[in-house]
Amino acid sequence: MSSSPAATDFGEFKKLALLSMEDICRDIYRENRDTIKIKKEHVAVKNLALIFDATLKLSARKGFQAMGLRDLCRETSLSMGALYSYFTGKDSLLDIILQQGRRIVKRMLEEAMSGNAGALEKLHAAVRTHLYLSEVLQGWFFFAFMETKNLGREEQKAAMASELYTEKVFSDILDEGAATGVFAAGDSAFTASLIKAMLQDWYLKRWKYRQRGVSVELYGDFIISAIEKIIMGTSKN
Amino acid sequence: MSSSPAATDFGEFKKLALLSMEDICRDIYRENRDTIKIKKEHVAVKNLALIFDATLKLSARKGFQAMGLRDLCRETSLSMGALYSYFTGKDSLLDIILQQGRRIVKRMLEEAMSGNAGALEKLHAAVRTHLYLSEVLQGWFFFAFMETKNLGREEQKAAMASELYTEKVFSDILDEGAATGVFAAGDSAFTASLIKAMLQDWYLKRWKYRQRGVSVELYGDFIISAIEKIIMGTSKN
DNA sequence: GTCTATAGTGCGATAGAC
DNA sequence: GTCTATCGCACTATAGAC
Numbered sequence: 001m002s003s004s005p006a007a008t009d010f011g012e013f014k015k016l017a018l019l020s021m022e023d024i025c026r027d028i029y030r031e032n033r034d035t036i037k038i039k040k041e042h043v044a045v046k047n048l049a050l051i052f053d054a055t056l057k058l059s060a061r062k063g064f065q066a067m068g069l070r071d072l073c074r075e076t077s078l079s080m081g082a083l084y085s086y087f088t089g090k091d092s093l094l095d096i097i098l099q100q101g102r103r104i105v106k107r108m109l110e111e112a113m114s115g116n117a118g119a120l121e122k123l124h125a126a127v128r129t130h131l132y133l134s135e136v137l138q139g140w141f142f143f144a145f146m147e148t149k150n151l152g153r154e155e156q157k158a159a160m161a162s163e164l165y166t167e168k169v170f171s172d173i174l175d176e177g178a179a180t181g182v183f184a185a186g187d188s189a190f191t192a193s194l195i196k197a198m199l200q201d202w203y204l205k206r207w208k209y210r211q212r213g214v215s216v217e218l219y220g221d222f223i224i225s226a227i228e229k230i231i232m233g234t235s236k237n
Numbered sequence: 238m239s240s241s242p243a244a245t246d247f248g249e250f251k252k253l254a255l256l257s258m259e260d261i262c263r264d265i266y267r268e269n270r271d272t273i274k275i276k277k278e279h280v281a282v283k284n285l286a287l288i289f290d291a292t293l294k295l296s297a298r299k300g301f302q303a304m305g306l307r308d309l310c311r312e313t314s315l316s317m318g319a320l321y322s323y324f325t326g327k328d329s330l331l332d333i334i335l336q337q338g339r340r341i342v343k344r345m346l347e348e349a350m351s352g353n354a355g356a357l358e359k360l361h362a363a364v365r366t367h368l369y370l371s372e373v374l375q376g377w378f379f380f381a382f383m384e385t386k387n388l389g390r391e392e393q394k395a396a397m398a399s400e401l402y403t404e405k406v407f408s409d410i411l412d413e414g415a416a417t418g419v420f421a422a423g424d425s426a427f428t429a430s431l432i433k434a435m436l437q438d439w440y441l442k443r444w445k446y447r448q449r450g451v452s453v454e455l456y457g458d459f460i461i462s463a464i465e466k467i468i469m470g471t472s473k474n
Numbered sequence: 475g476t477c478t479a480t481a482g483t484g485c486g487a488t489a490g491a492c
Numbered sequence: 493g494t495c496t497a498t499c500g501c502a503c504t505a506t507a508g509a510c
Contacts, residue, residue, distance in 0.1 A: 038493070063387055065302040069486065080487080082494050090486065146383065150300055163445070189449070190459050193442075194435060201434035208400070212426070222427050230466050275475070305503065317505080319476050327504070 008124070010132050010217050017136040020104060025049050028100050035092070037085040044086070050076050051086055052097055056139035064094060064147045094147065095155065101140040102162060108133050109169065119177030126169055127195065127227070128220050134203040135216045141203040167192045174231060183231040191230060198223045245361070247369050247454050254373040257341060262286050265337050272329070274322040281323070287313050288323055289334055293376035301331060301384045331384065332392065338377040339399060345370050346406070356414030363406055364432065364464070365457050371440040372453045378440040404429045411468060420468040428467060435460045 022045075029036060029044050038044040054075035058067040069090060073080055087093045112129035116122045134141045148159040170192035177183035202209065202219055209219060259282075266273060266281050275281040291312035295304040306327060310317055324330045349366035353359045371378045385396040407429035414420035439446065439456055446456060 040493085043493075061386070063300060063302055065300055066387065068484080070484090079495050081489090081496080084487070085493070146386075149298070149383075150303060160444070163442075187459070190451075191463075193438065193445070194460070194463055197434045197438035198431060201430065201437070205400075205430075207397070208430070214427075222424070223431070226428075226431055226467050230463050277475085280475075306505085307503080316477050318478080318507090321505070322475070 008128050010135070013129075013132040014136055017104070017108060017133065020107065021049075024100055024104055024107075025052075027103070028096060032096070035088050047076070047078065047082075048086060051078075051083070051093070052100065053139075055093065055097060056143050059143055059147065060139060064143070065150065094151070097140070098144055098147070098151075098155065098159075101137065101144055102158070104137065104140075105133060105162075109166075113169070119173055119180060119182050122173045123170075123177070123227070124224060126173060127199070127224055130166070130199050131202060131216060131220050131223075134199065138203050138206060145200075145204065163196075167196055170195050177231070186231065191227075194230065195223075195227055198226070245365050247372070247452075250366075250369040251373055254341070254345060254370065257344065258286075261337055261341055261344075262289075264340070265333060269333070272325050284313075284315065284319075285323060288315075288320070288330070289337065290376075292330065292334060293380050296380055296384065297376060301380070302387065331388070334377070335381055335384070335388075335392065335396075338374065338381055339395070341374065341377075342370060342399075346403075350406070356410055356417060356419050359410045360407075360414070360464070361461060363410060364436070364461055367403070367436050368439060368453060368457050368460075371436065375440050375443060382437075382441065400433075404433055407432050414468065423468065428464075431467065432460075432464055435463070 025045050025048055026041070029041060029048060036044060036048075038047070051072070054072055055064070055067070058071050058075060069080060069083060072078075072083060076083070087096060109126070109129060112125050113122065116125045144159070148156060151159070167189070171188040174183060174186075174188035174191055178185045178188065202216070214222075262282050262285055263278070266278060266285060273281060273285075275284070288309070291309055292301070292304070295308050295312060306317060306320060309315075309320060313320070324333060346363075346366060349362050350359065353362045381396070385393060388396070404426070408425040411420060411423075411425035411428055415422045415425065439453070451459075
């Protein structure tokens with residue numbers, strides 16, 4: 001289990017990701033030690049995680065702007081004063097959360113992509129990793145999508161770059177597959193956009209799939225089948 | 238051209254939709270005459286359109302919550318007092334805009350679907366109409382997507398119903414095509430979700446396609462080709 | 475029909491006790 | 493490390509002049 005790159009089983013994937021989140025919270029604390037007034041690491045890490053979770057939960061209902069810091073106090077059982085020991089202002093809280101999430105996504109995607117040989121194998125690994133990640137971190141993915149437009153121009157560009165980076169991961173795989181003759185040739189950039197759109201629907205409209213009783217693994221089967229029909233131009237049936 | 242249900246040419250479609258928007262603004266005024274304090278119809282309709290446009294523009298940048306009514310004053314060149322002659326409060330402004338948009342979408346979709354014979358024809362008409370509509374009313378589609386979650390439970394249910402209704406339009410077409418042997422049999426509800434996701438990407442990520450110089454007509458060609466590969470299980474090339 | 479001026483409320487942020 | 497109390501500000505909404 002020292003390096004388990006692409007877990008196609010969701011249960012296993014979940015464990016990996018949750019472990020990873022502990023590390024990330026610790027990283028965040030260590031990097032922002034100058035602005036975070038709390039000195040005991042175990043207290044700080046515990047409460048940071050609490051604050052992040054509460055923020056995602058409250059923002060999902062009303063949006064980050066509409067969420068008051070007093071709402072956050074109630075949800076975390078911390079006072080205004082205590083909250084301000086963990087961040088310098090509401091805006092910086094937003095930045096930290098987005099930064100944290102992007103780091104997890106990057107780390108997990110890179111781990112997943114390493115050690116897959118063929119284009120088809122890579123495609124499966126990339127789709128399933130992205131999908132399962134968006135399931136484990138559904139709150140964050142939704143939050144990032146909704147709140148990105150309210151950011152400063154710098155952070156906004158970072159988000160756009162992230163979108164295009166992910167898309168390039170997919171279009172590179174498609175190009176490789178076309179070159180080796182595994183996939184039919186086509187507009188790989190456009191197909192990559194379609195793949196992203198399909199992945200996005202899972203975390204933007206999860207209520208719909210939950211209502212229908214569609215599991216994340218089944219959704220993965222579905223879209224992989226659809227993607228293969230698009231890029232192979234032939235039914236697998 | 239007395240009734241031109243499915244305009245596959247975007248230029249023509251645009252004219253139809255813009256004409257329709259005038260009507261809608263007038264309808265809105267007449268229906269809300271009790272709450273709108275302005276008595277001269279031509280003044281009211283002109284300023285209502287001004288207010289709606291400004292709201293969509295400002296909300297696109299910071300979100301409806303973060304948009305202050307003073308921002309709206311600046312953008313419309315109206316005073317606070319004047320604004321409050323057109324709606325009873327910020328929340329009702331939100332309701333009116335969403336209501337207005339849903340009405341246009343419903344009207345245009347119904348017109349477009351009438352008078353198409355085969356399943357493939359219907360599919361093309363439905364996809365192109367939805368896509369072109371989301372281009373003409375991009376501001377509204379984006380707004381509706383972003384602000385729906387901030388609404389009361391009633392309005393939220395209306396939005397979910399609208400999502401499922403549109404999806405049923407597509408899954409019905411897919412079922413018909415499967416029954417008549419035009420399409421391969423498959424999970425029509427799931428395929429309809431994929432179609433919706435593809436259509437959604439156009440108005441949620443339009444910056445991306447603009448950056449790449451993809452026109453709305455080209456995007457339509459692309460996704461129709463992809464959809465056909467999924468439902469026919471064979472390449473059209 | 476539109477304006478300016480202002481009431482009233484709730485926010486983000488901070489100071490200082492414990 | 494966490495609390496309570498409070499400041500200053502920006503917001504929505506309204507009243508009344510023109």
